[in-house]
Amino acid sequence: xxxxxxxxxxxxxxxxxxxxxxxxxxxxxxxxxxxxxxxxxxxxxxxxxxxxxxxxxxxxxxxxxxxxxxxxxxxxxxxxxxxxxxxxxxxxxxxxxxxxxxxxxxxxxxxxxxxxxxxxxxxxxxxxxxxxxxxxxxxxxxxxxxxxxxxxxxxxxxxxxxxxxxxxxxxxxxxxxxxxxxxxxxxxxxxxxxxxxxxxxxxxxxxxxxxxxxxxxxxxxxxxxxxxxxxxxxxxxxxxxxxxxxxxxxxxxxxxxxxxxxxxxxxxxxxxxxxxxxxxxxxxxxxxxxxxxxxxxxxxxxxxxxxxxxxxxxxxxxxxxxxxxxxxxxxxxxxxxxx
Numbered sequence: 001x002x003x004x005x006x007x008x009x010x011x012x013x014x015x016x017x018x019x020x021x022x023x024x025x026x027x028x029x030x031x032x033x034x035x036x037x038x039x040x041x042x043x044x045x046x047x048x049x050x051x052x053x054x055x056x057x058x059x060x061x062x063x064x065x066x067x068x069x070x071x072x073x074x075x076x077x078x079x080x081x082x083x084x085x086x087x088x089x090x091x092x093x094x095x096x097x098x099x100x101x102x103x104x105x106x107x108x109x110x111x112x113x114x115x116x117x118x119x120x121x122x123x124x125x126x127x128x129x130x131x132x133x134x135x136x137x138x139x140x141x142x143x144x145x146x147x148x149x150x151x152x153x154x155x156x157x158x159x160x161x162x163x164x165x166x167x168x169x170x171x172x173x174x175x176x177x178x179x180x181x182x183x184x185x186x187x188x189x190x191x192x193x194x195x196x197x198x199x200x201x202x203x204x205x206x207x208x209x210x211x212x213x214x215x216x217x218x219x220x221x222x223x224x225x226x227x228x229x230x231x232x233x234x235x236x237x238x239x240x241x242x243x244x245x246x247x248x249x250x251x252x253x254x255x256x257x258x259x260x261x262x263x264x265x266x267x268x269x270x271x272x273x274x275x276x277x278x279x280x281x282x283x284x285x286x287x288x289x290x291x292x293x294x295x296x297x298x299x300x301x302x303x304x305x306x307x308x309x310x311x312x313x314x315x316x317x318x319x320x321x322x323x324x325x326x327x328x329x330x331x332x333x334x335x336x337x338x339x
Contacts, residue, residue: 001055001056001057001058002027002030002031002037002045002056003031004062004088004091004092005046005049005051005055005056005088006027006031006049007084007085007087007088008049008085008088008089008092009049009050009085010081010085011049013027013028013031016045016048016049019048020041020044020045020047020048021044022041022044022045026041027045037056042056050323050326051321051322051323052318052321052322052323054318054321055321058095058321060095060098061172062091063091063094063170063172064087064091065083065087066207069170069171069172069173070087070168070169070170071168071169071170071197071200071201071204071207071215072165072167072168072169077164078162078164078165082161082162085161086160086161086165086168089158089180090168090170090178090180092321093156093158093178093180094154094170094172094175094178096319096320096321097154097156097176097178097298098175098176099319099320100298100301100302100305100316100319100320101154101176101301103309104301104304106152108150108151108152109150109151110133110134110150110151110152111151111152112148112151112152112153112171112177112198112201112202113129113130113133113202114202114205115129115130115202115203116203117203117214122217123199123203123214123215123217123218123221124217124218124221124226126199126202126203126218127199127217127218127219127221127222127225128221128225130198130202130222131222131225134147134150134151138225138228139228140223140224140247140248140249141191141195141222141223141249143293144191144194144195144223144293145194145293145294145295145296146293146296148177148179148194148198149295149296149297151177152176152177153176153177153178153179153198154176154177154178154179154295154297154298155179155180155181155194155295155297155298156178156179156180156181156295156298157180157181157183157292157294157295158180158181158182158183159182159183159184160182160184162184163182163184163185165182166181166182166185166189166190166193167179167180167181167182167190167193167194167196167197168180168197169197169198169200169201171201177201179194179197179198181193181194183292186251186285186286186289186290187249187289187290187291187292187293188245188249188250188251188254188286188290189251190292190293191223191249191250191293192219192220192223192250192251192254193219195218195219195222195223196215196216196218196219197215198218198219198222199214199215199216199217199218199219199222200215202218203215203218220254220257220258220261223248223249223250223254224248224250224254224255224258226262229248229258229262230262230264232244233255233258233259233262233264233265234264235264236255236256236259236264236265236269236273237273238252238273238276238277238280238282241255241256241273242286242287242288245286245288245290246288246290249290251286252277252282252286252288253274253277253283253286256270256273256274256277257270298331299331302316302331302332313327313328313332316331
């Protein structure tokens with residue numbers, strides 16, 4: 001937990017040691033489990049990290065990039081320090097969600113299943129099976145976050161220090177599926193990334209070759225079912241892509257790629273349209289925007305704790321291992337501050 005708390009603040013061992021008035025060697029030995037801290041040292045370390053000291057005694061397991069439970073969409077390489085800070089944030093948010101929800105009897109309408117491509121034949125068939133299991137209506141997915149939360153998944157949105165990571169998912173044994181979305185990305189990109197992460201959790205118990213392509217295929221079929229969208233993609237051009245974007249709430253680029261995959265345009269036409277997107281500067285900022293979806297499950301849990309159980313802001317901050325100001329910034333921005 002010392003390592004996790006330190007990395008969540010973006011500190012090196014030397015930086016933490018200097019702030020806490022101890023040696024870097026001591027911090028290293030503590031993090032390696034070779035040395036215990038005195039009560040005084042623990043308080044100094046926690047204060048230097050701006051966390052209550054109790055957080056250093058938490059026993060929850062930590063999961064990292066590359067483990068069988070942790071997937072991430074990474075557009076390109078990030079510095080290790082940034083990756084570690086993001087990994088620490090995800091783990092802390094996952095642990096807090098578990099602590100906040102453990103006292104409640106949560107009842108979900110669906111579950112996120114575990115399905116094998118070997119059994120179903122393709123990621124597309126699995127996407128159709130999940131939509132059927134969730135009894136989703138035909139057509140566009142109105143609010144993907146709501147569907148995932150109805151299936152017991154926790155979703156958190158957060159502005160990372162970089163746009164190079166779109167979304168992260170983790171599903172540790174015995175816990176709920178957990179997703180974090182980077183709000184630096186446009187809403188349509190995040191929806192596809194969230195569907196991609198859902199595909200990972202449904203199809204991939206362990207990392208395997210080809211899993212990124214499979215997750216993309218799952219996401220495309222889940223958000224844009226072939227049987228329902230193919231006829232709308234005929235005659236694809238930039239104007240049509242812009243018109244369909246607010247309907248299907250996927251990017252113009254994703255719609256153009258879907259048209260190619262469903263063979264309503266040729267590879268050459270697809271390439272030409274991608275070039276046109278780039279020439280217009282629309283590969284990063286498309287001309288039509290869609291609204292961001294907002295998570296509702298964790299805010300509802302916070303509301304229940306306040307209104308039904310009589311928890312104060314300070315009570316919930318203690319439960320989450322935070323000081324009140326950071327609790328408010330993370331969980332109740334502009335919301336229940338007066339409770």
